Amino acid sequence: MGLTTRSAAAPERAGTTSGTGAIRRTPSTSSSEEDYEDEELVQPQPTDLTSVDAPERYSDVRQLLARQPVQPLEGITGSGWVVGDGYDLEAFNQVNGVWPLGHPLPLPDWSSGGKSTLVFDNVWQYEELNGIVETTLQRMLEETHYNTVNLFVDFYRSFKRTRRSDLRSFFQFYDVPINRRHHMCVSLAFEIMARMVQLFPVLANYLYVVSCEEQVMDCNDYVQLDEECGLNSVDAGVEKEHVMVAMRIAIGERRGVMILDPGYHVSRAVTVMQDQSYPHTGWFTQSKEPHLQRDYCYAYSQQNNKFVEWKEREIRGEDTSYKTSLIYVAQEYITAIDVTVRRNLVYNFRSLLSRDAKGQVYAGIYFPLVANVQESYLTLFYDGPNEQRVRTKLMFSAFKVGKGKLPDYIGQHLSRLAPQLRMPLQELTDLCKSLAEVVTDQNFIGQVLAINSDIGNMSVEN
Template identity: 45%
Template sequence: MRRKKTCVGLAMELISRWRALDAEFPGLDSATSLVSCEEAVLDVREYVTLGEGPNSVEYAEKEHVLVCVQLDVDGRPGVLLADPGYHLSRLIIVMHDQLYPHTGWFTQSEEPSCLKDYEYSCNPQNSKYVEWRERVTRGTAIKCQTSLIYVAQPFLDCIPITEKRNLVYNFKSLLARDPKGRLVAGMYFPVGGNMENATFTIFTDNGVEKRRTKYKFDAFRDPDNVHPSIVEELEHCSEKLRFKKRELLVIISKLANILSNQSFVEQVLEINDDICRMYL
């Protein structure tokens, strides 16, 4: 599973590349694993006190994964976390005692209309979980959520669980970021009930000018009939996504034809709704 487009593929690719560092840092490879994450947990205390691990939770969705390295700093336990799936441009150090080199709060992204801050720390009731706190500020409105990362054991079922769950999400995105984690290009779209008028958004940001354009999928069912000016815009975005020439156009054309199958879309949405209801 090395498609490098989802959190699973990106995490597995990162682990593969880190193996080359084991000669310089003996033990790194054996201390590194892929770990599971339950996003936006409503009742953190209840979740972590049901048992020692996720197998005690009746419905654990596990929709995200990260890379985890077990640490011991002069007898003080902790973990190092990398999250390529969410394009975090930094490594996170979580010490059980929250002392140096514990990372603490940091700004993940800062836009004129949105400030996003993250913080990671061990759960006080169950240290096998790391709490990932997210604080999003838009003007005077602040929205917070907490996700739980289980770091005590490697997550061995990332493909049959996380990867398959991601297939039926009702929102899709394809993003590129710079080394600092800033969004530079991509596309995104919701998967709705009526796909006859389905649209997607293409965006680019060169640091000076931001450009967002919305198009109807229906206009891309035949890639040879797309207007040259639109093809040029897609090529600009495709280049930032590090795709081959016309690759983004081909992807959008395939999506347009897939999403035109209303029966298929309805089945996907039904599966997603069933999963969401199961974990409420």
């Protein structure tokens, strides 16, 4: 089980989908990435949940929550959702999906019951809670890293310890250790939920994990696919490579949803109203660099309000391009670990990033997985003197020195990067050496890329 945790007294739970030749396993996890060549990156170390503000604060919000018809179950606290270095997966309703024979991933699944809607009398009440959520989210962005590097190293070491040769069968039964140190989108969703429930236990009835299909080719076809066969079927061929957090809201008679996306470094508690009137967030600039501006907008799908469309606009000089992803907000996503984290575990891009409170990535490392491992390289970046960004590519072969000393130029870069990643220099050095071993293992990388290709082929029409 690694660091994956669940309540000792809780019964084993199973996914509800059915499929021919299905195999059921124990829980697991993965991560999501994007093109970091074009943008600044970020993420720090987790803090204790006691870092949130004192419980006597926010009296107006507490009074509002106390008036809600749905009240917290006895004993629910944010710290109760955290178990040691990990999370109580029962608290997040996480189960295993069904894995049909020959399918590259388990099938996603959703809870049959829905979370409640948080009701506000007026916009000002909502604004106050939204501000608290946003402040908590921004603090978390500063205190955590986005990190799919350590999970990948753990995956490799676990595989090598088995002395097996077939990665695909190992991948199917691997129980990914999700924890509070090495965050990707799923554990970041868990973390912000746990912190908010620590502040306001009643929010356990409202916050829920939602799934996201990135860069959908045709939104109409995708929505129709859900209507015809369901997204939890083999025919859907979905990856669900990203997750966010949602909360249904009502301001008087007006309906909407709050979206939190720490996995993509979004520092805003985004408001999506069905009527698209205030406090609907609309378009905002997520990141802005001299060569690239990236803007986001979230709005309910005009085809089906089970979905929220997440539009991304990239402006490069005179050129503008758009991408659309679909967030399924109708139900709580209960296979975030088994499907999403597992999917991202074999994705062909890895990163470890530090972010500031506004979600700007300022230091980190990232690398693609390449078929010819002798050509594998690492990119590292950090803030240099005079507000200059330092970015350099280093061949992984340069890190293969055994117990010897790294070349001076590499040591200098790592010594400047380590403080901005809030890592001891020796820990960062050892991690880079471990990565060199992993990414230059031709047999392992070849099998990882083959699994990733199969998943891409499965979802190519989406």
